[in-house]
Amino acid sequence: MSQNTAKSNTVGAYENLENRFRRWSALRDAAGMLHWDMSAMMPEGGHSARAEQLAALGVVSHQLLTEPKTGELLQAAHxxxxxxxxxxxxNLHEMRRxxxxxxxxNSDLVEAMSKxxxxCEAVWRQARPAGDFAMVKPHLEAIIRLVREAAQAKAEKLGLSPYEALMxxxxxxxxxxDIDAVFADYAAFLPDFLGAVLERQAKAPAPIEPKGPFPVEKQKALGxxxxxxxxxxxxxxxxxxxLHPFCGGVPDDVRITTRYAEDQVTSALMGIIHETGHAMYERGLxxxxxxxxxxxxxxxxxxxSQSLLVEMQASRSLDFCTFLSPLLNETFPGNEAAFAPDNLRRLYSRVEPGFIRVDADEVTYPAHVILRYRLEQAxxxxxxxxxxxxxxxxEGMKSLLGIKPPSDREGCLQDIHWFDGAVGYFPCYSLGAMTAAQxxxxxxxxxxxxPAAIARGDxxxxxxxxxPNVHERGSSLTTAEIVTAATGRPLDVEVFKAHLQRRYLPD
Amino acid sequence: MSQNTAKSNTVGAYENLENRFRRWSALRDAAGMLHWDMSAMMPEGGHSARAEQLAALGVVSHQLLTEPKTGELLQAAHxxxxxxxxxxxxNLHEMRRxxxxxxxxNSDLVEAMSKxxxxCEAVWRQARPAGDFAMVKPHLEAIIRLVREAAQAKAEKLGLSPYEALMxxxxxxxxxxDIDAVFADYAAFLPDFLGAVLERQAKAPAPIEPKGPFPVEKQKALGxxxxxxxxxxxxxxxxxxxLHPFCGGVPDDVRITTRYAEDQVTSALMGIIHETGHAMYERGLxxxxxxxxxxxxxxxxxxxSQSLLVEMQASRSLDFCTFLSPLLNETFPGNEAAFAPDNLRRLYSRVEPGFIRVDADEVTYPAHVILRYRLEQAxxxxxxxxxxxxxxxxEGMKSLLGIKPPSDREGCLQDIHWFDGAVGYFPCYSLGAMTAAQxxxxxxxxxxxxPAAIARGDxxxxxxxxxPNVHERGSSLTTAEIVTAATGRPLDVEVFKAHLQRRYLPD
Structure with missing residues (x-):
């Protein structure tokens, strides 16, 4: 009898798992669509109803994974x-992960984390504008305590260090x-390079800023x-x-968002291009x-890497600016000098050390990430x-970029991540930028x-x-395997540095 | 031991059910939002992904109801x-229902019905424009066979007749x-009344039609x-x-839709008013x-009844037309004669027997429903x-309205309901209209x-x-109880007839 049961469990266990994970993914996709709606469509008063819907979806999809049957099938599929x-x-490997x-x-820890x-996030929304770290400190302490506990639990199951288990x-x-080596290299490279870039930039006249208004409907059509x-x-x-641009939805129905300002056209457009890079990846899975x-x-x-490849690598280039220039002139006449290809390129590659990560250029951005990476590990x-x-x-800002935030608002209170329990995410941004270059x-x-095709808008x-080299791989290989197969070697910070050298300090 | 188990099941069974049904409702609400998105936002290519999401939601919410635990809790809560x-x-009574x-x-029947x-619906989409009933006949036969089986199964569980079990x-x-009596009364009343209305209408000059174009953005703002x-x-x-206007979403986030035509303004506006009536009910639950x-x-x-109360009773009145007239003139200048209050009222209360239910006026509409009700019962x-x-x-059209459809396209192929497996729905439309009047x-x-407040837009x-009389009752009483408590008596077709008399044959 127990023999028979074992056998019948084994027969078709993998197929059974595919059905189970198909349902699980569809439920997650449903939640993804509702998240998009929440950001792009939902009226203010819909929040608590939406929270109930998302919570119910979270519970049932989590149950689908954690019920004993799933574990038995994974065992049998082995x-x-x-x-x-x-x-x-x-696929089976990913199911296991x-x-x-x-x-x-355990569910107590999950619930405690969520609460x-x-x-903490609610208090942070008050503390940030006030620059009042003390206000949010006890809440962040609670988060970090739970994050440590979760990291430890995952580390044991995954055979990784606690921080790696979070990543x-x-x-x-x-x-x-790997990341330590890459980031140490970049941190050592940055000061001299940044100095040289700023010096060179200061010698040239400032690029011409286009003058609005740029009506939103026209910006959208151009986008x-x-x-x-x-x-x-x-x-x-x-x-x-x-309010916060993102790429949501599902591969067959990709929803990207942006935000517009009537007095600004270049940044919203580049935001759209960035999200389109994400979208092309999703669509190409x-x-x-x-x-x-x-x-x-x-x-x-x-x-x-896919959003930054399309944005930073392909579209902040003189090639793309050559294509974009006549489109901008056609849509918003009267800014011909500002929209000239080389002026556009200079607008799109301005370097300036600042306090705020999300406003940073591609040269200084990694410094913001390296700082956060080091702190969250500690x-x-x-x-x-x-x-x-x-x-x-x-202290980190001083040593990495040579500037000191006037208050915690421009310092450690600026990002939502930690206050929302997300620890281990930051390195992705700069690993993505470096991978994009490679x-x-x-x-x-x-x-x-x-490059010439891009200059023609192709x-x-x-x-x-x-x-074939990235999108269609899905999760069939690790990121390192994908990068190595596509470029001949694992992530190499030298390629990113060479890109910066070419763009910001050409001979 | 078994005593203890029974006891622990009994303790808090009702509360346990509330949690369970809360989750079930939240999942249904999630599906409702995704249905809205599918109709109002989703690009064509999103269909198959959306079908997967809705199917997964359908399965997990159905499982939540049908798993043995739910039945045990209902038993214990008793x-x-x-x-x-x-x-x-x-609430417990509704949970049971x-x-x-x-x-x-059983799940085989549910799956067979769905397939x-x-x-059938796919074939109907071909057969309708072609007016080819024979094409869809075998598919409709399959549907009706399964509907009979389902009606029988539900009838036994509910202690109702098979058709009532569907309703x-x-x-x-x-x-x-009850419905038979109401509908028989109306069918007897209609021929003479309709004749008198048409005669009276023919004697007066036709109302003036407003002339477009009416830009969609302005129609939307007015709506x-x-x-x-x-x-x-x-x-x-x-x-x-x-494409098809509806009221979707959830009570705290009601999503209504309409469709516009640039050459027409009165009908889209009345469509918005109709859906707003639905929305006010949802919001007021x-x-x-x-x-x-x-x-x-x-x-x-x-x-x-709530959409038709706001549309037919409140807004197709001279009162509301008095309020609406200056708004229309302000938004679309140049149609002052057409937008005069009395002309608007006449446009909004034109009677004309026709073949198509969804285009029917409030006098002839019940005839379309009575026909379908009689046929689907049979x-x-x-x-x-x-x-x-x-x-x-x-034959039914001839006897009820004195007209014969030129083909099945304008006849029995016009509505999606039966071809989609929905039998027992039609009476709702006319019961709603009559309830609205009462x-x-x-x-x-x-x-x-x-009425005077409405004439001021209040x-x-x-x-x-x-x-208090309808919305906030929720499902705490039956419809008959709600109507009786609110109006002093159960549904009475005389009130509807009196309304028609006042509006169409005033002294």
């Missing part, structure tokens, strides 16, 4: 692995030894035209407005693996206490016509390279 | 009923004996202004565009019972075979200032009466 093809095996993350934490994050949820396979140029398919997606873990985006660092280890964050922050260089080496050659 | 207050008892509907059909409806899902508590006038709260809802069965709208007939009983529908339809008459009797007195 014995079928020999009969599976490589994608199925990779998802399952470990879902089951590593602590909700109340694994955002960018699976990332290791602190949609540029999205189509990049390859965005409006049969499978939309562009809308939200392997369609035959929709709703399976192996068919999903690999991780947040690789995701960010927080998880227990080497840094919450009360010591402001001092450590300001992938773009490899793409242009494989097909040297790419992104097809670039996408033709990205699709 | 013994707690004495300790519950009247709303809790009504929902549970019976969910568990009455049959999908393929119970849309308008709980409706009984054919939103009128919605606010009625009391729609844009902090808790939106107006958008879809008892907020302390959100996400509980007793907190939901009572049924589709009562829902339709279909469920087996007294009418699918192949005989076209002949029976045309509620409006009672409201005006209770507060005679209502719907507050009307809503002040509707809220």
């Amino acid at each position: 014995e079928e692995a020999k009969g599976l093809d490589p994608w199925q095996r990779a 998802v399952h470990v993350h879902a089951t590593a934490l 602590a994050a909700t109340s 694994d949820e955002y960018e699976p396979g990332s290791r602190t030894a 949609e035209r540029v999205m189509k140029t990049i390859g965005f398919d409006f049969d499978h997606g939309r562009l809308d407005t939200s 392997p369609s035959q693996w929709r709703l399976q873990p192996v068919g999903q985006a690999r991780g947040m660092a690789l995701h960010e 927080l998880v280890k227990g080497d840094l206490q919450v009360g010591d964050i402001p001092a450590a922050w300001n 992938l773009y260089a490899a793409a242009c080496e494989a097909d040297p016509r790419i 992104f097809a050659p670039l996408m033709a390279w990205l699709r | 013994e707690e009923a004495k300790g519950l207050d009247p709303w809790q008892r009504a 929902v549970h019976v509907h969910a568990t009455a059909l 049959a409806a999908t393929s 119970d899902e849309y308008e709980p508590g409706s009984r054919t004996a 939103e202004r009128v919605m606010k006038t009625i009391g729609f709260d844009f902090d808790h809802g939106r107006l958008d565009t879809s 008892p907020s302390q019972w959100r996400l509980q069965p007793v907190g939901q709208a009572r049924g589709m007939a009562l829902h339709e 279909l469920v009983k087996g007294d009418l075979q699918v192949g005989d529908i076209p002949a029976a339809w045309n 509620l409006y008459a009672a409201a005006c009797e209770a507060d005679p200032r209502i 719907f507050a007195p009307l809503m002040a009466w509707l809220r």
Whole structure:
């Protein structure tokens, strides 16, 4: 009898898991669409009803993963692995990873985290504008205590260090030894390089700023035209407005958002281009693996590499500015000098050390990330206490960028991440930027016509390279494997530095 | 031991059920929001991904109802009923009703119905424009076979006749004996009344039609202004565009839609007013019972009574036209004669027998419903075979309205309902219209200032009466009980007839 039961569990366990994870993914996708709606469409008064909907979806999809049957099927599927093809095996591997993350934490801890994050975030929304770290300190202490506990629990299950176990949820396979080396290299490179860039920039006249007003409807129409140029398919997606731009939805229905200001045109447009890069990745994921873990985006660092490749590498170039210039002139006549290709390029590659991460240029951005990465590691280890964050922050800014925030508002209170319980995410931004440089260089080496095509508004050659080399990989390989297969070597900070050298200090 | 288990099951069974149904409602609400998005926002290519999301939501919410634990808790809660207050008892009653509907059909039948409806509807979309009933006949036969089976299964569980068991899902508590009497009365009243109305109408000059174009943006702005006038709260809802106007979303986030034509302004505006009536009902449901069965709208007939009360009773009146006239003139200058209050009233109360239900005026509309009600009852009983529908339809139209459809396109193929498996819904439309007349008459009797207030664009007195008398009842009483409590007697077709007499044949 027990023999028979074991056997019948084994038969088709993998197929059974595919069905189970298909439902799980569809529920997560439903939540994703509702998140998009919440940011782009929902009236203020809809919040509590939406919270109930998202909570219910969270509970039922979590149950689907954690109920004993899922664990039994994963066990049973292990014995079928020999009969599976490589994608199925990779899918099974991803199912296990998802399952470990879902089951590593007991439900009391999950609930405590969720409650602590909700109340800490609410206090942070008061504390930030007031620059009052003391106000939010006890709440952040509660968060960090729970984060440490969660990191420990996941570390044991995953065989990683606690901080790596946290990173694994955002960018699976990332290791602190690799990141430490990359970031140390960049931190050493930055001061002299930044000095030289600023010196050179100061010698040239400032670029001409275009003068508005730039009506929102026209900005939107131009944005949609540029999205189509990049390859965005409006049969499978939309562009809308939200306070914080993002890429949401699902691969077959990608919803990107931006925000507009009537007196500014270049930044909203570049924001649209950035999100379109994310969208092209989602849309290009392997369609035959929709709703399976192996068919999903690999991780947040690789995701960010795709938005930054399209934005920073492809579109802040003189090539793209050459294409964009006549479009801008046609849409907003009267700014011909500001919209000249070389002036656009200079507007789009201005370097200026500042306090705020989200406003940073690509040269100084990694400094903001390196600071946060070092601090959050120390927080998880227990080497840094919450009360010591402001001092450590300001000291880090001084040593990395040579500037000191006038208050915690422009310092350690600026980002929502920690106050919302997200620790281990920050490195993704800069790993993405560096990966973008390496992938773009490899793409242009494989097909040297790419830059000239972009100057004509033709992104097809670039996408033709990205699709098989990145997008269609899904989660079948690790990020390191994808980068190595696509570029011939693992992440190499030298390529990013060479890109900066070419763009900011050309001979 | 078994004693203890029974006890622990009994303790808090009702509270346990509230939690369970809260989650179930939140999942249904999530599906409702995704349905709205599908109609109002989603790009074409999003269909199959959305179908997966909705299917997953359908499965998990159905499982929540049908798993043995829910039945056990309902059983156990029965013994707690004495300790519950009247709303809790009504809630428990509604939980049982929902549970019976969910568990009455085995999953094979549910799946067969869903598949049959999908393929029948697809064929119907071809057959309707071609007027080719034979094309869709075998598919409709399959549907009706399954509907009979489902009706039988539900009838046994609910202790109703098979047709009543179908109606119970849309308008709980409706009984054919009552409806038969009401409809027979109206069918007898109609021919002479209609003749007199048409004769009187023919004697007067035709009303003046306003001339467009009426830009969509201006129509939308006017629609939103009128919605606010009625009391729609844009902090808790939106107006958008879809092919088929509807009211979706949830009580705290009501999403209504309409469609516009640039050459027409009166009909889209009245469509918005109709959906606003639905929205006011949803929004007015008892907020302390959100996400509980007793907190939901009572049924589709009562829902339709709320849209038709605001549209047909309140807004197609000279009172409302008096308020609307200057707004229309301000928004669309140059149509002063057409927008004069009395001309507007005449445009909004034109009577004309026609073939198409959705285009019908309020006098002839019930004839369309009576026909369908009689035919679908006969279909469920087996007294009418699918192949005989076209002949029976045309005969019915002849006897009820004195006209014969030129083809099945204008006849039995016009509505999606049967071809989509929805049998038992049609009576709701006319029960709603009649209930609307009775509620409006009672409201005006209770507060005679209502019509004059509406003429000033003040719907507050009307809503002040509707809220306690209808909206805030939720599902705590049956529709008949709500109508009786609000108007002093059960549904009485005489009130509707008196309304028609006053509006169409005033002395």
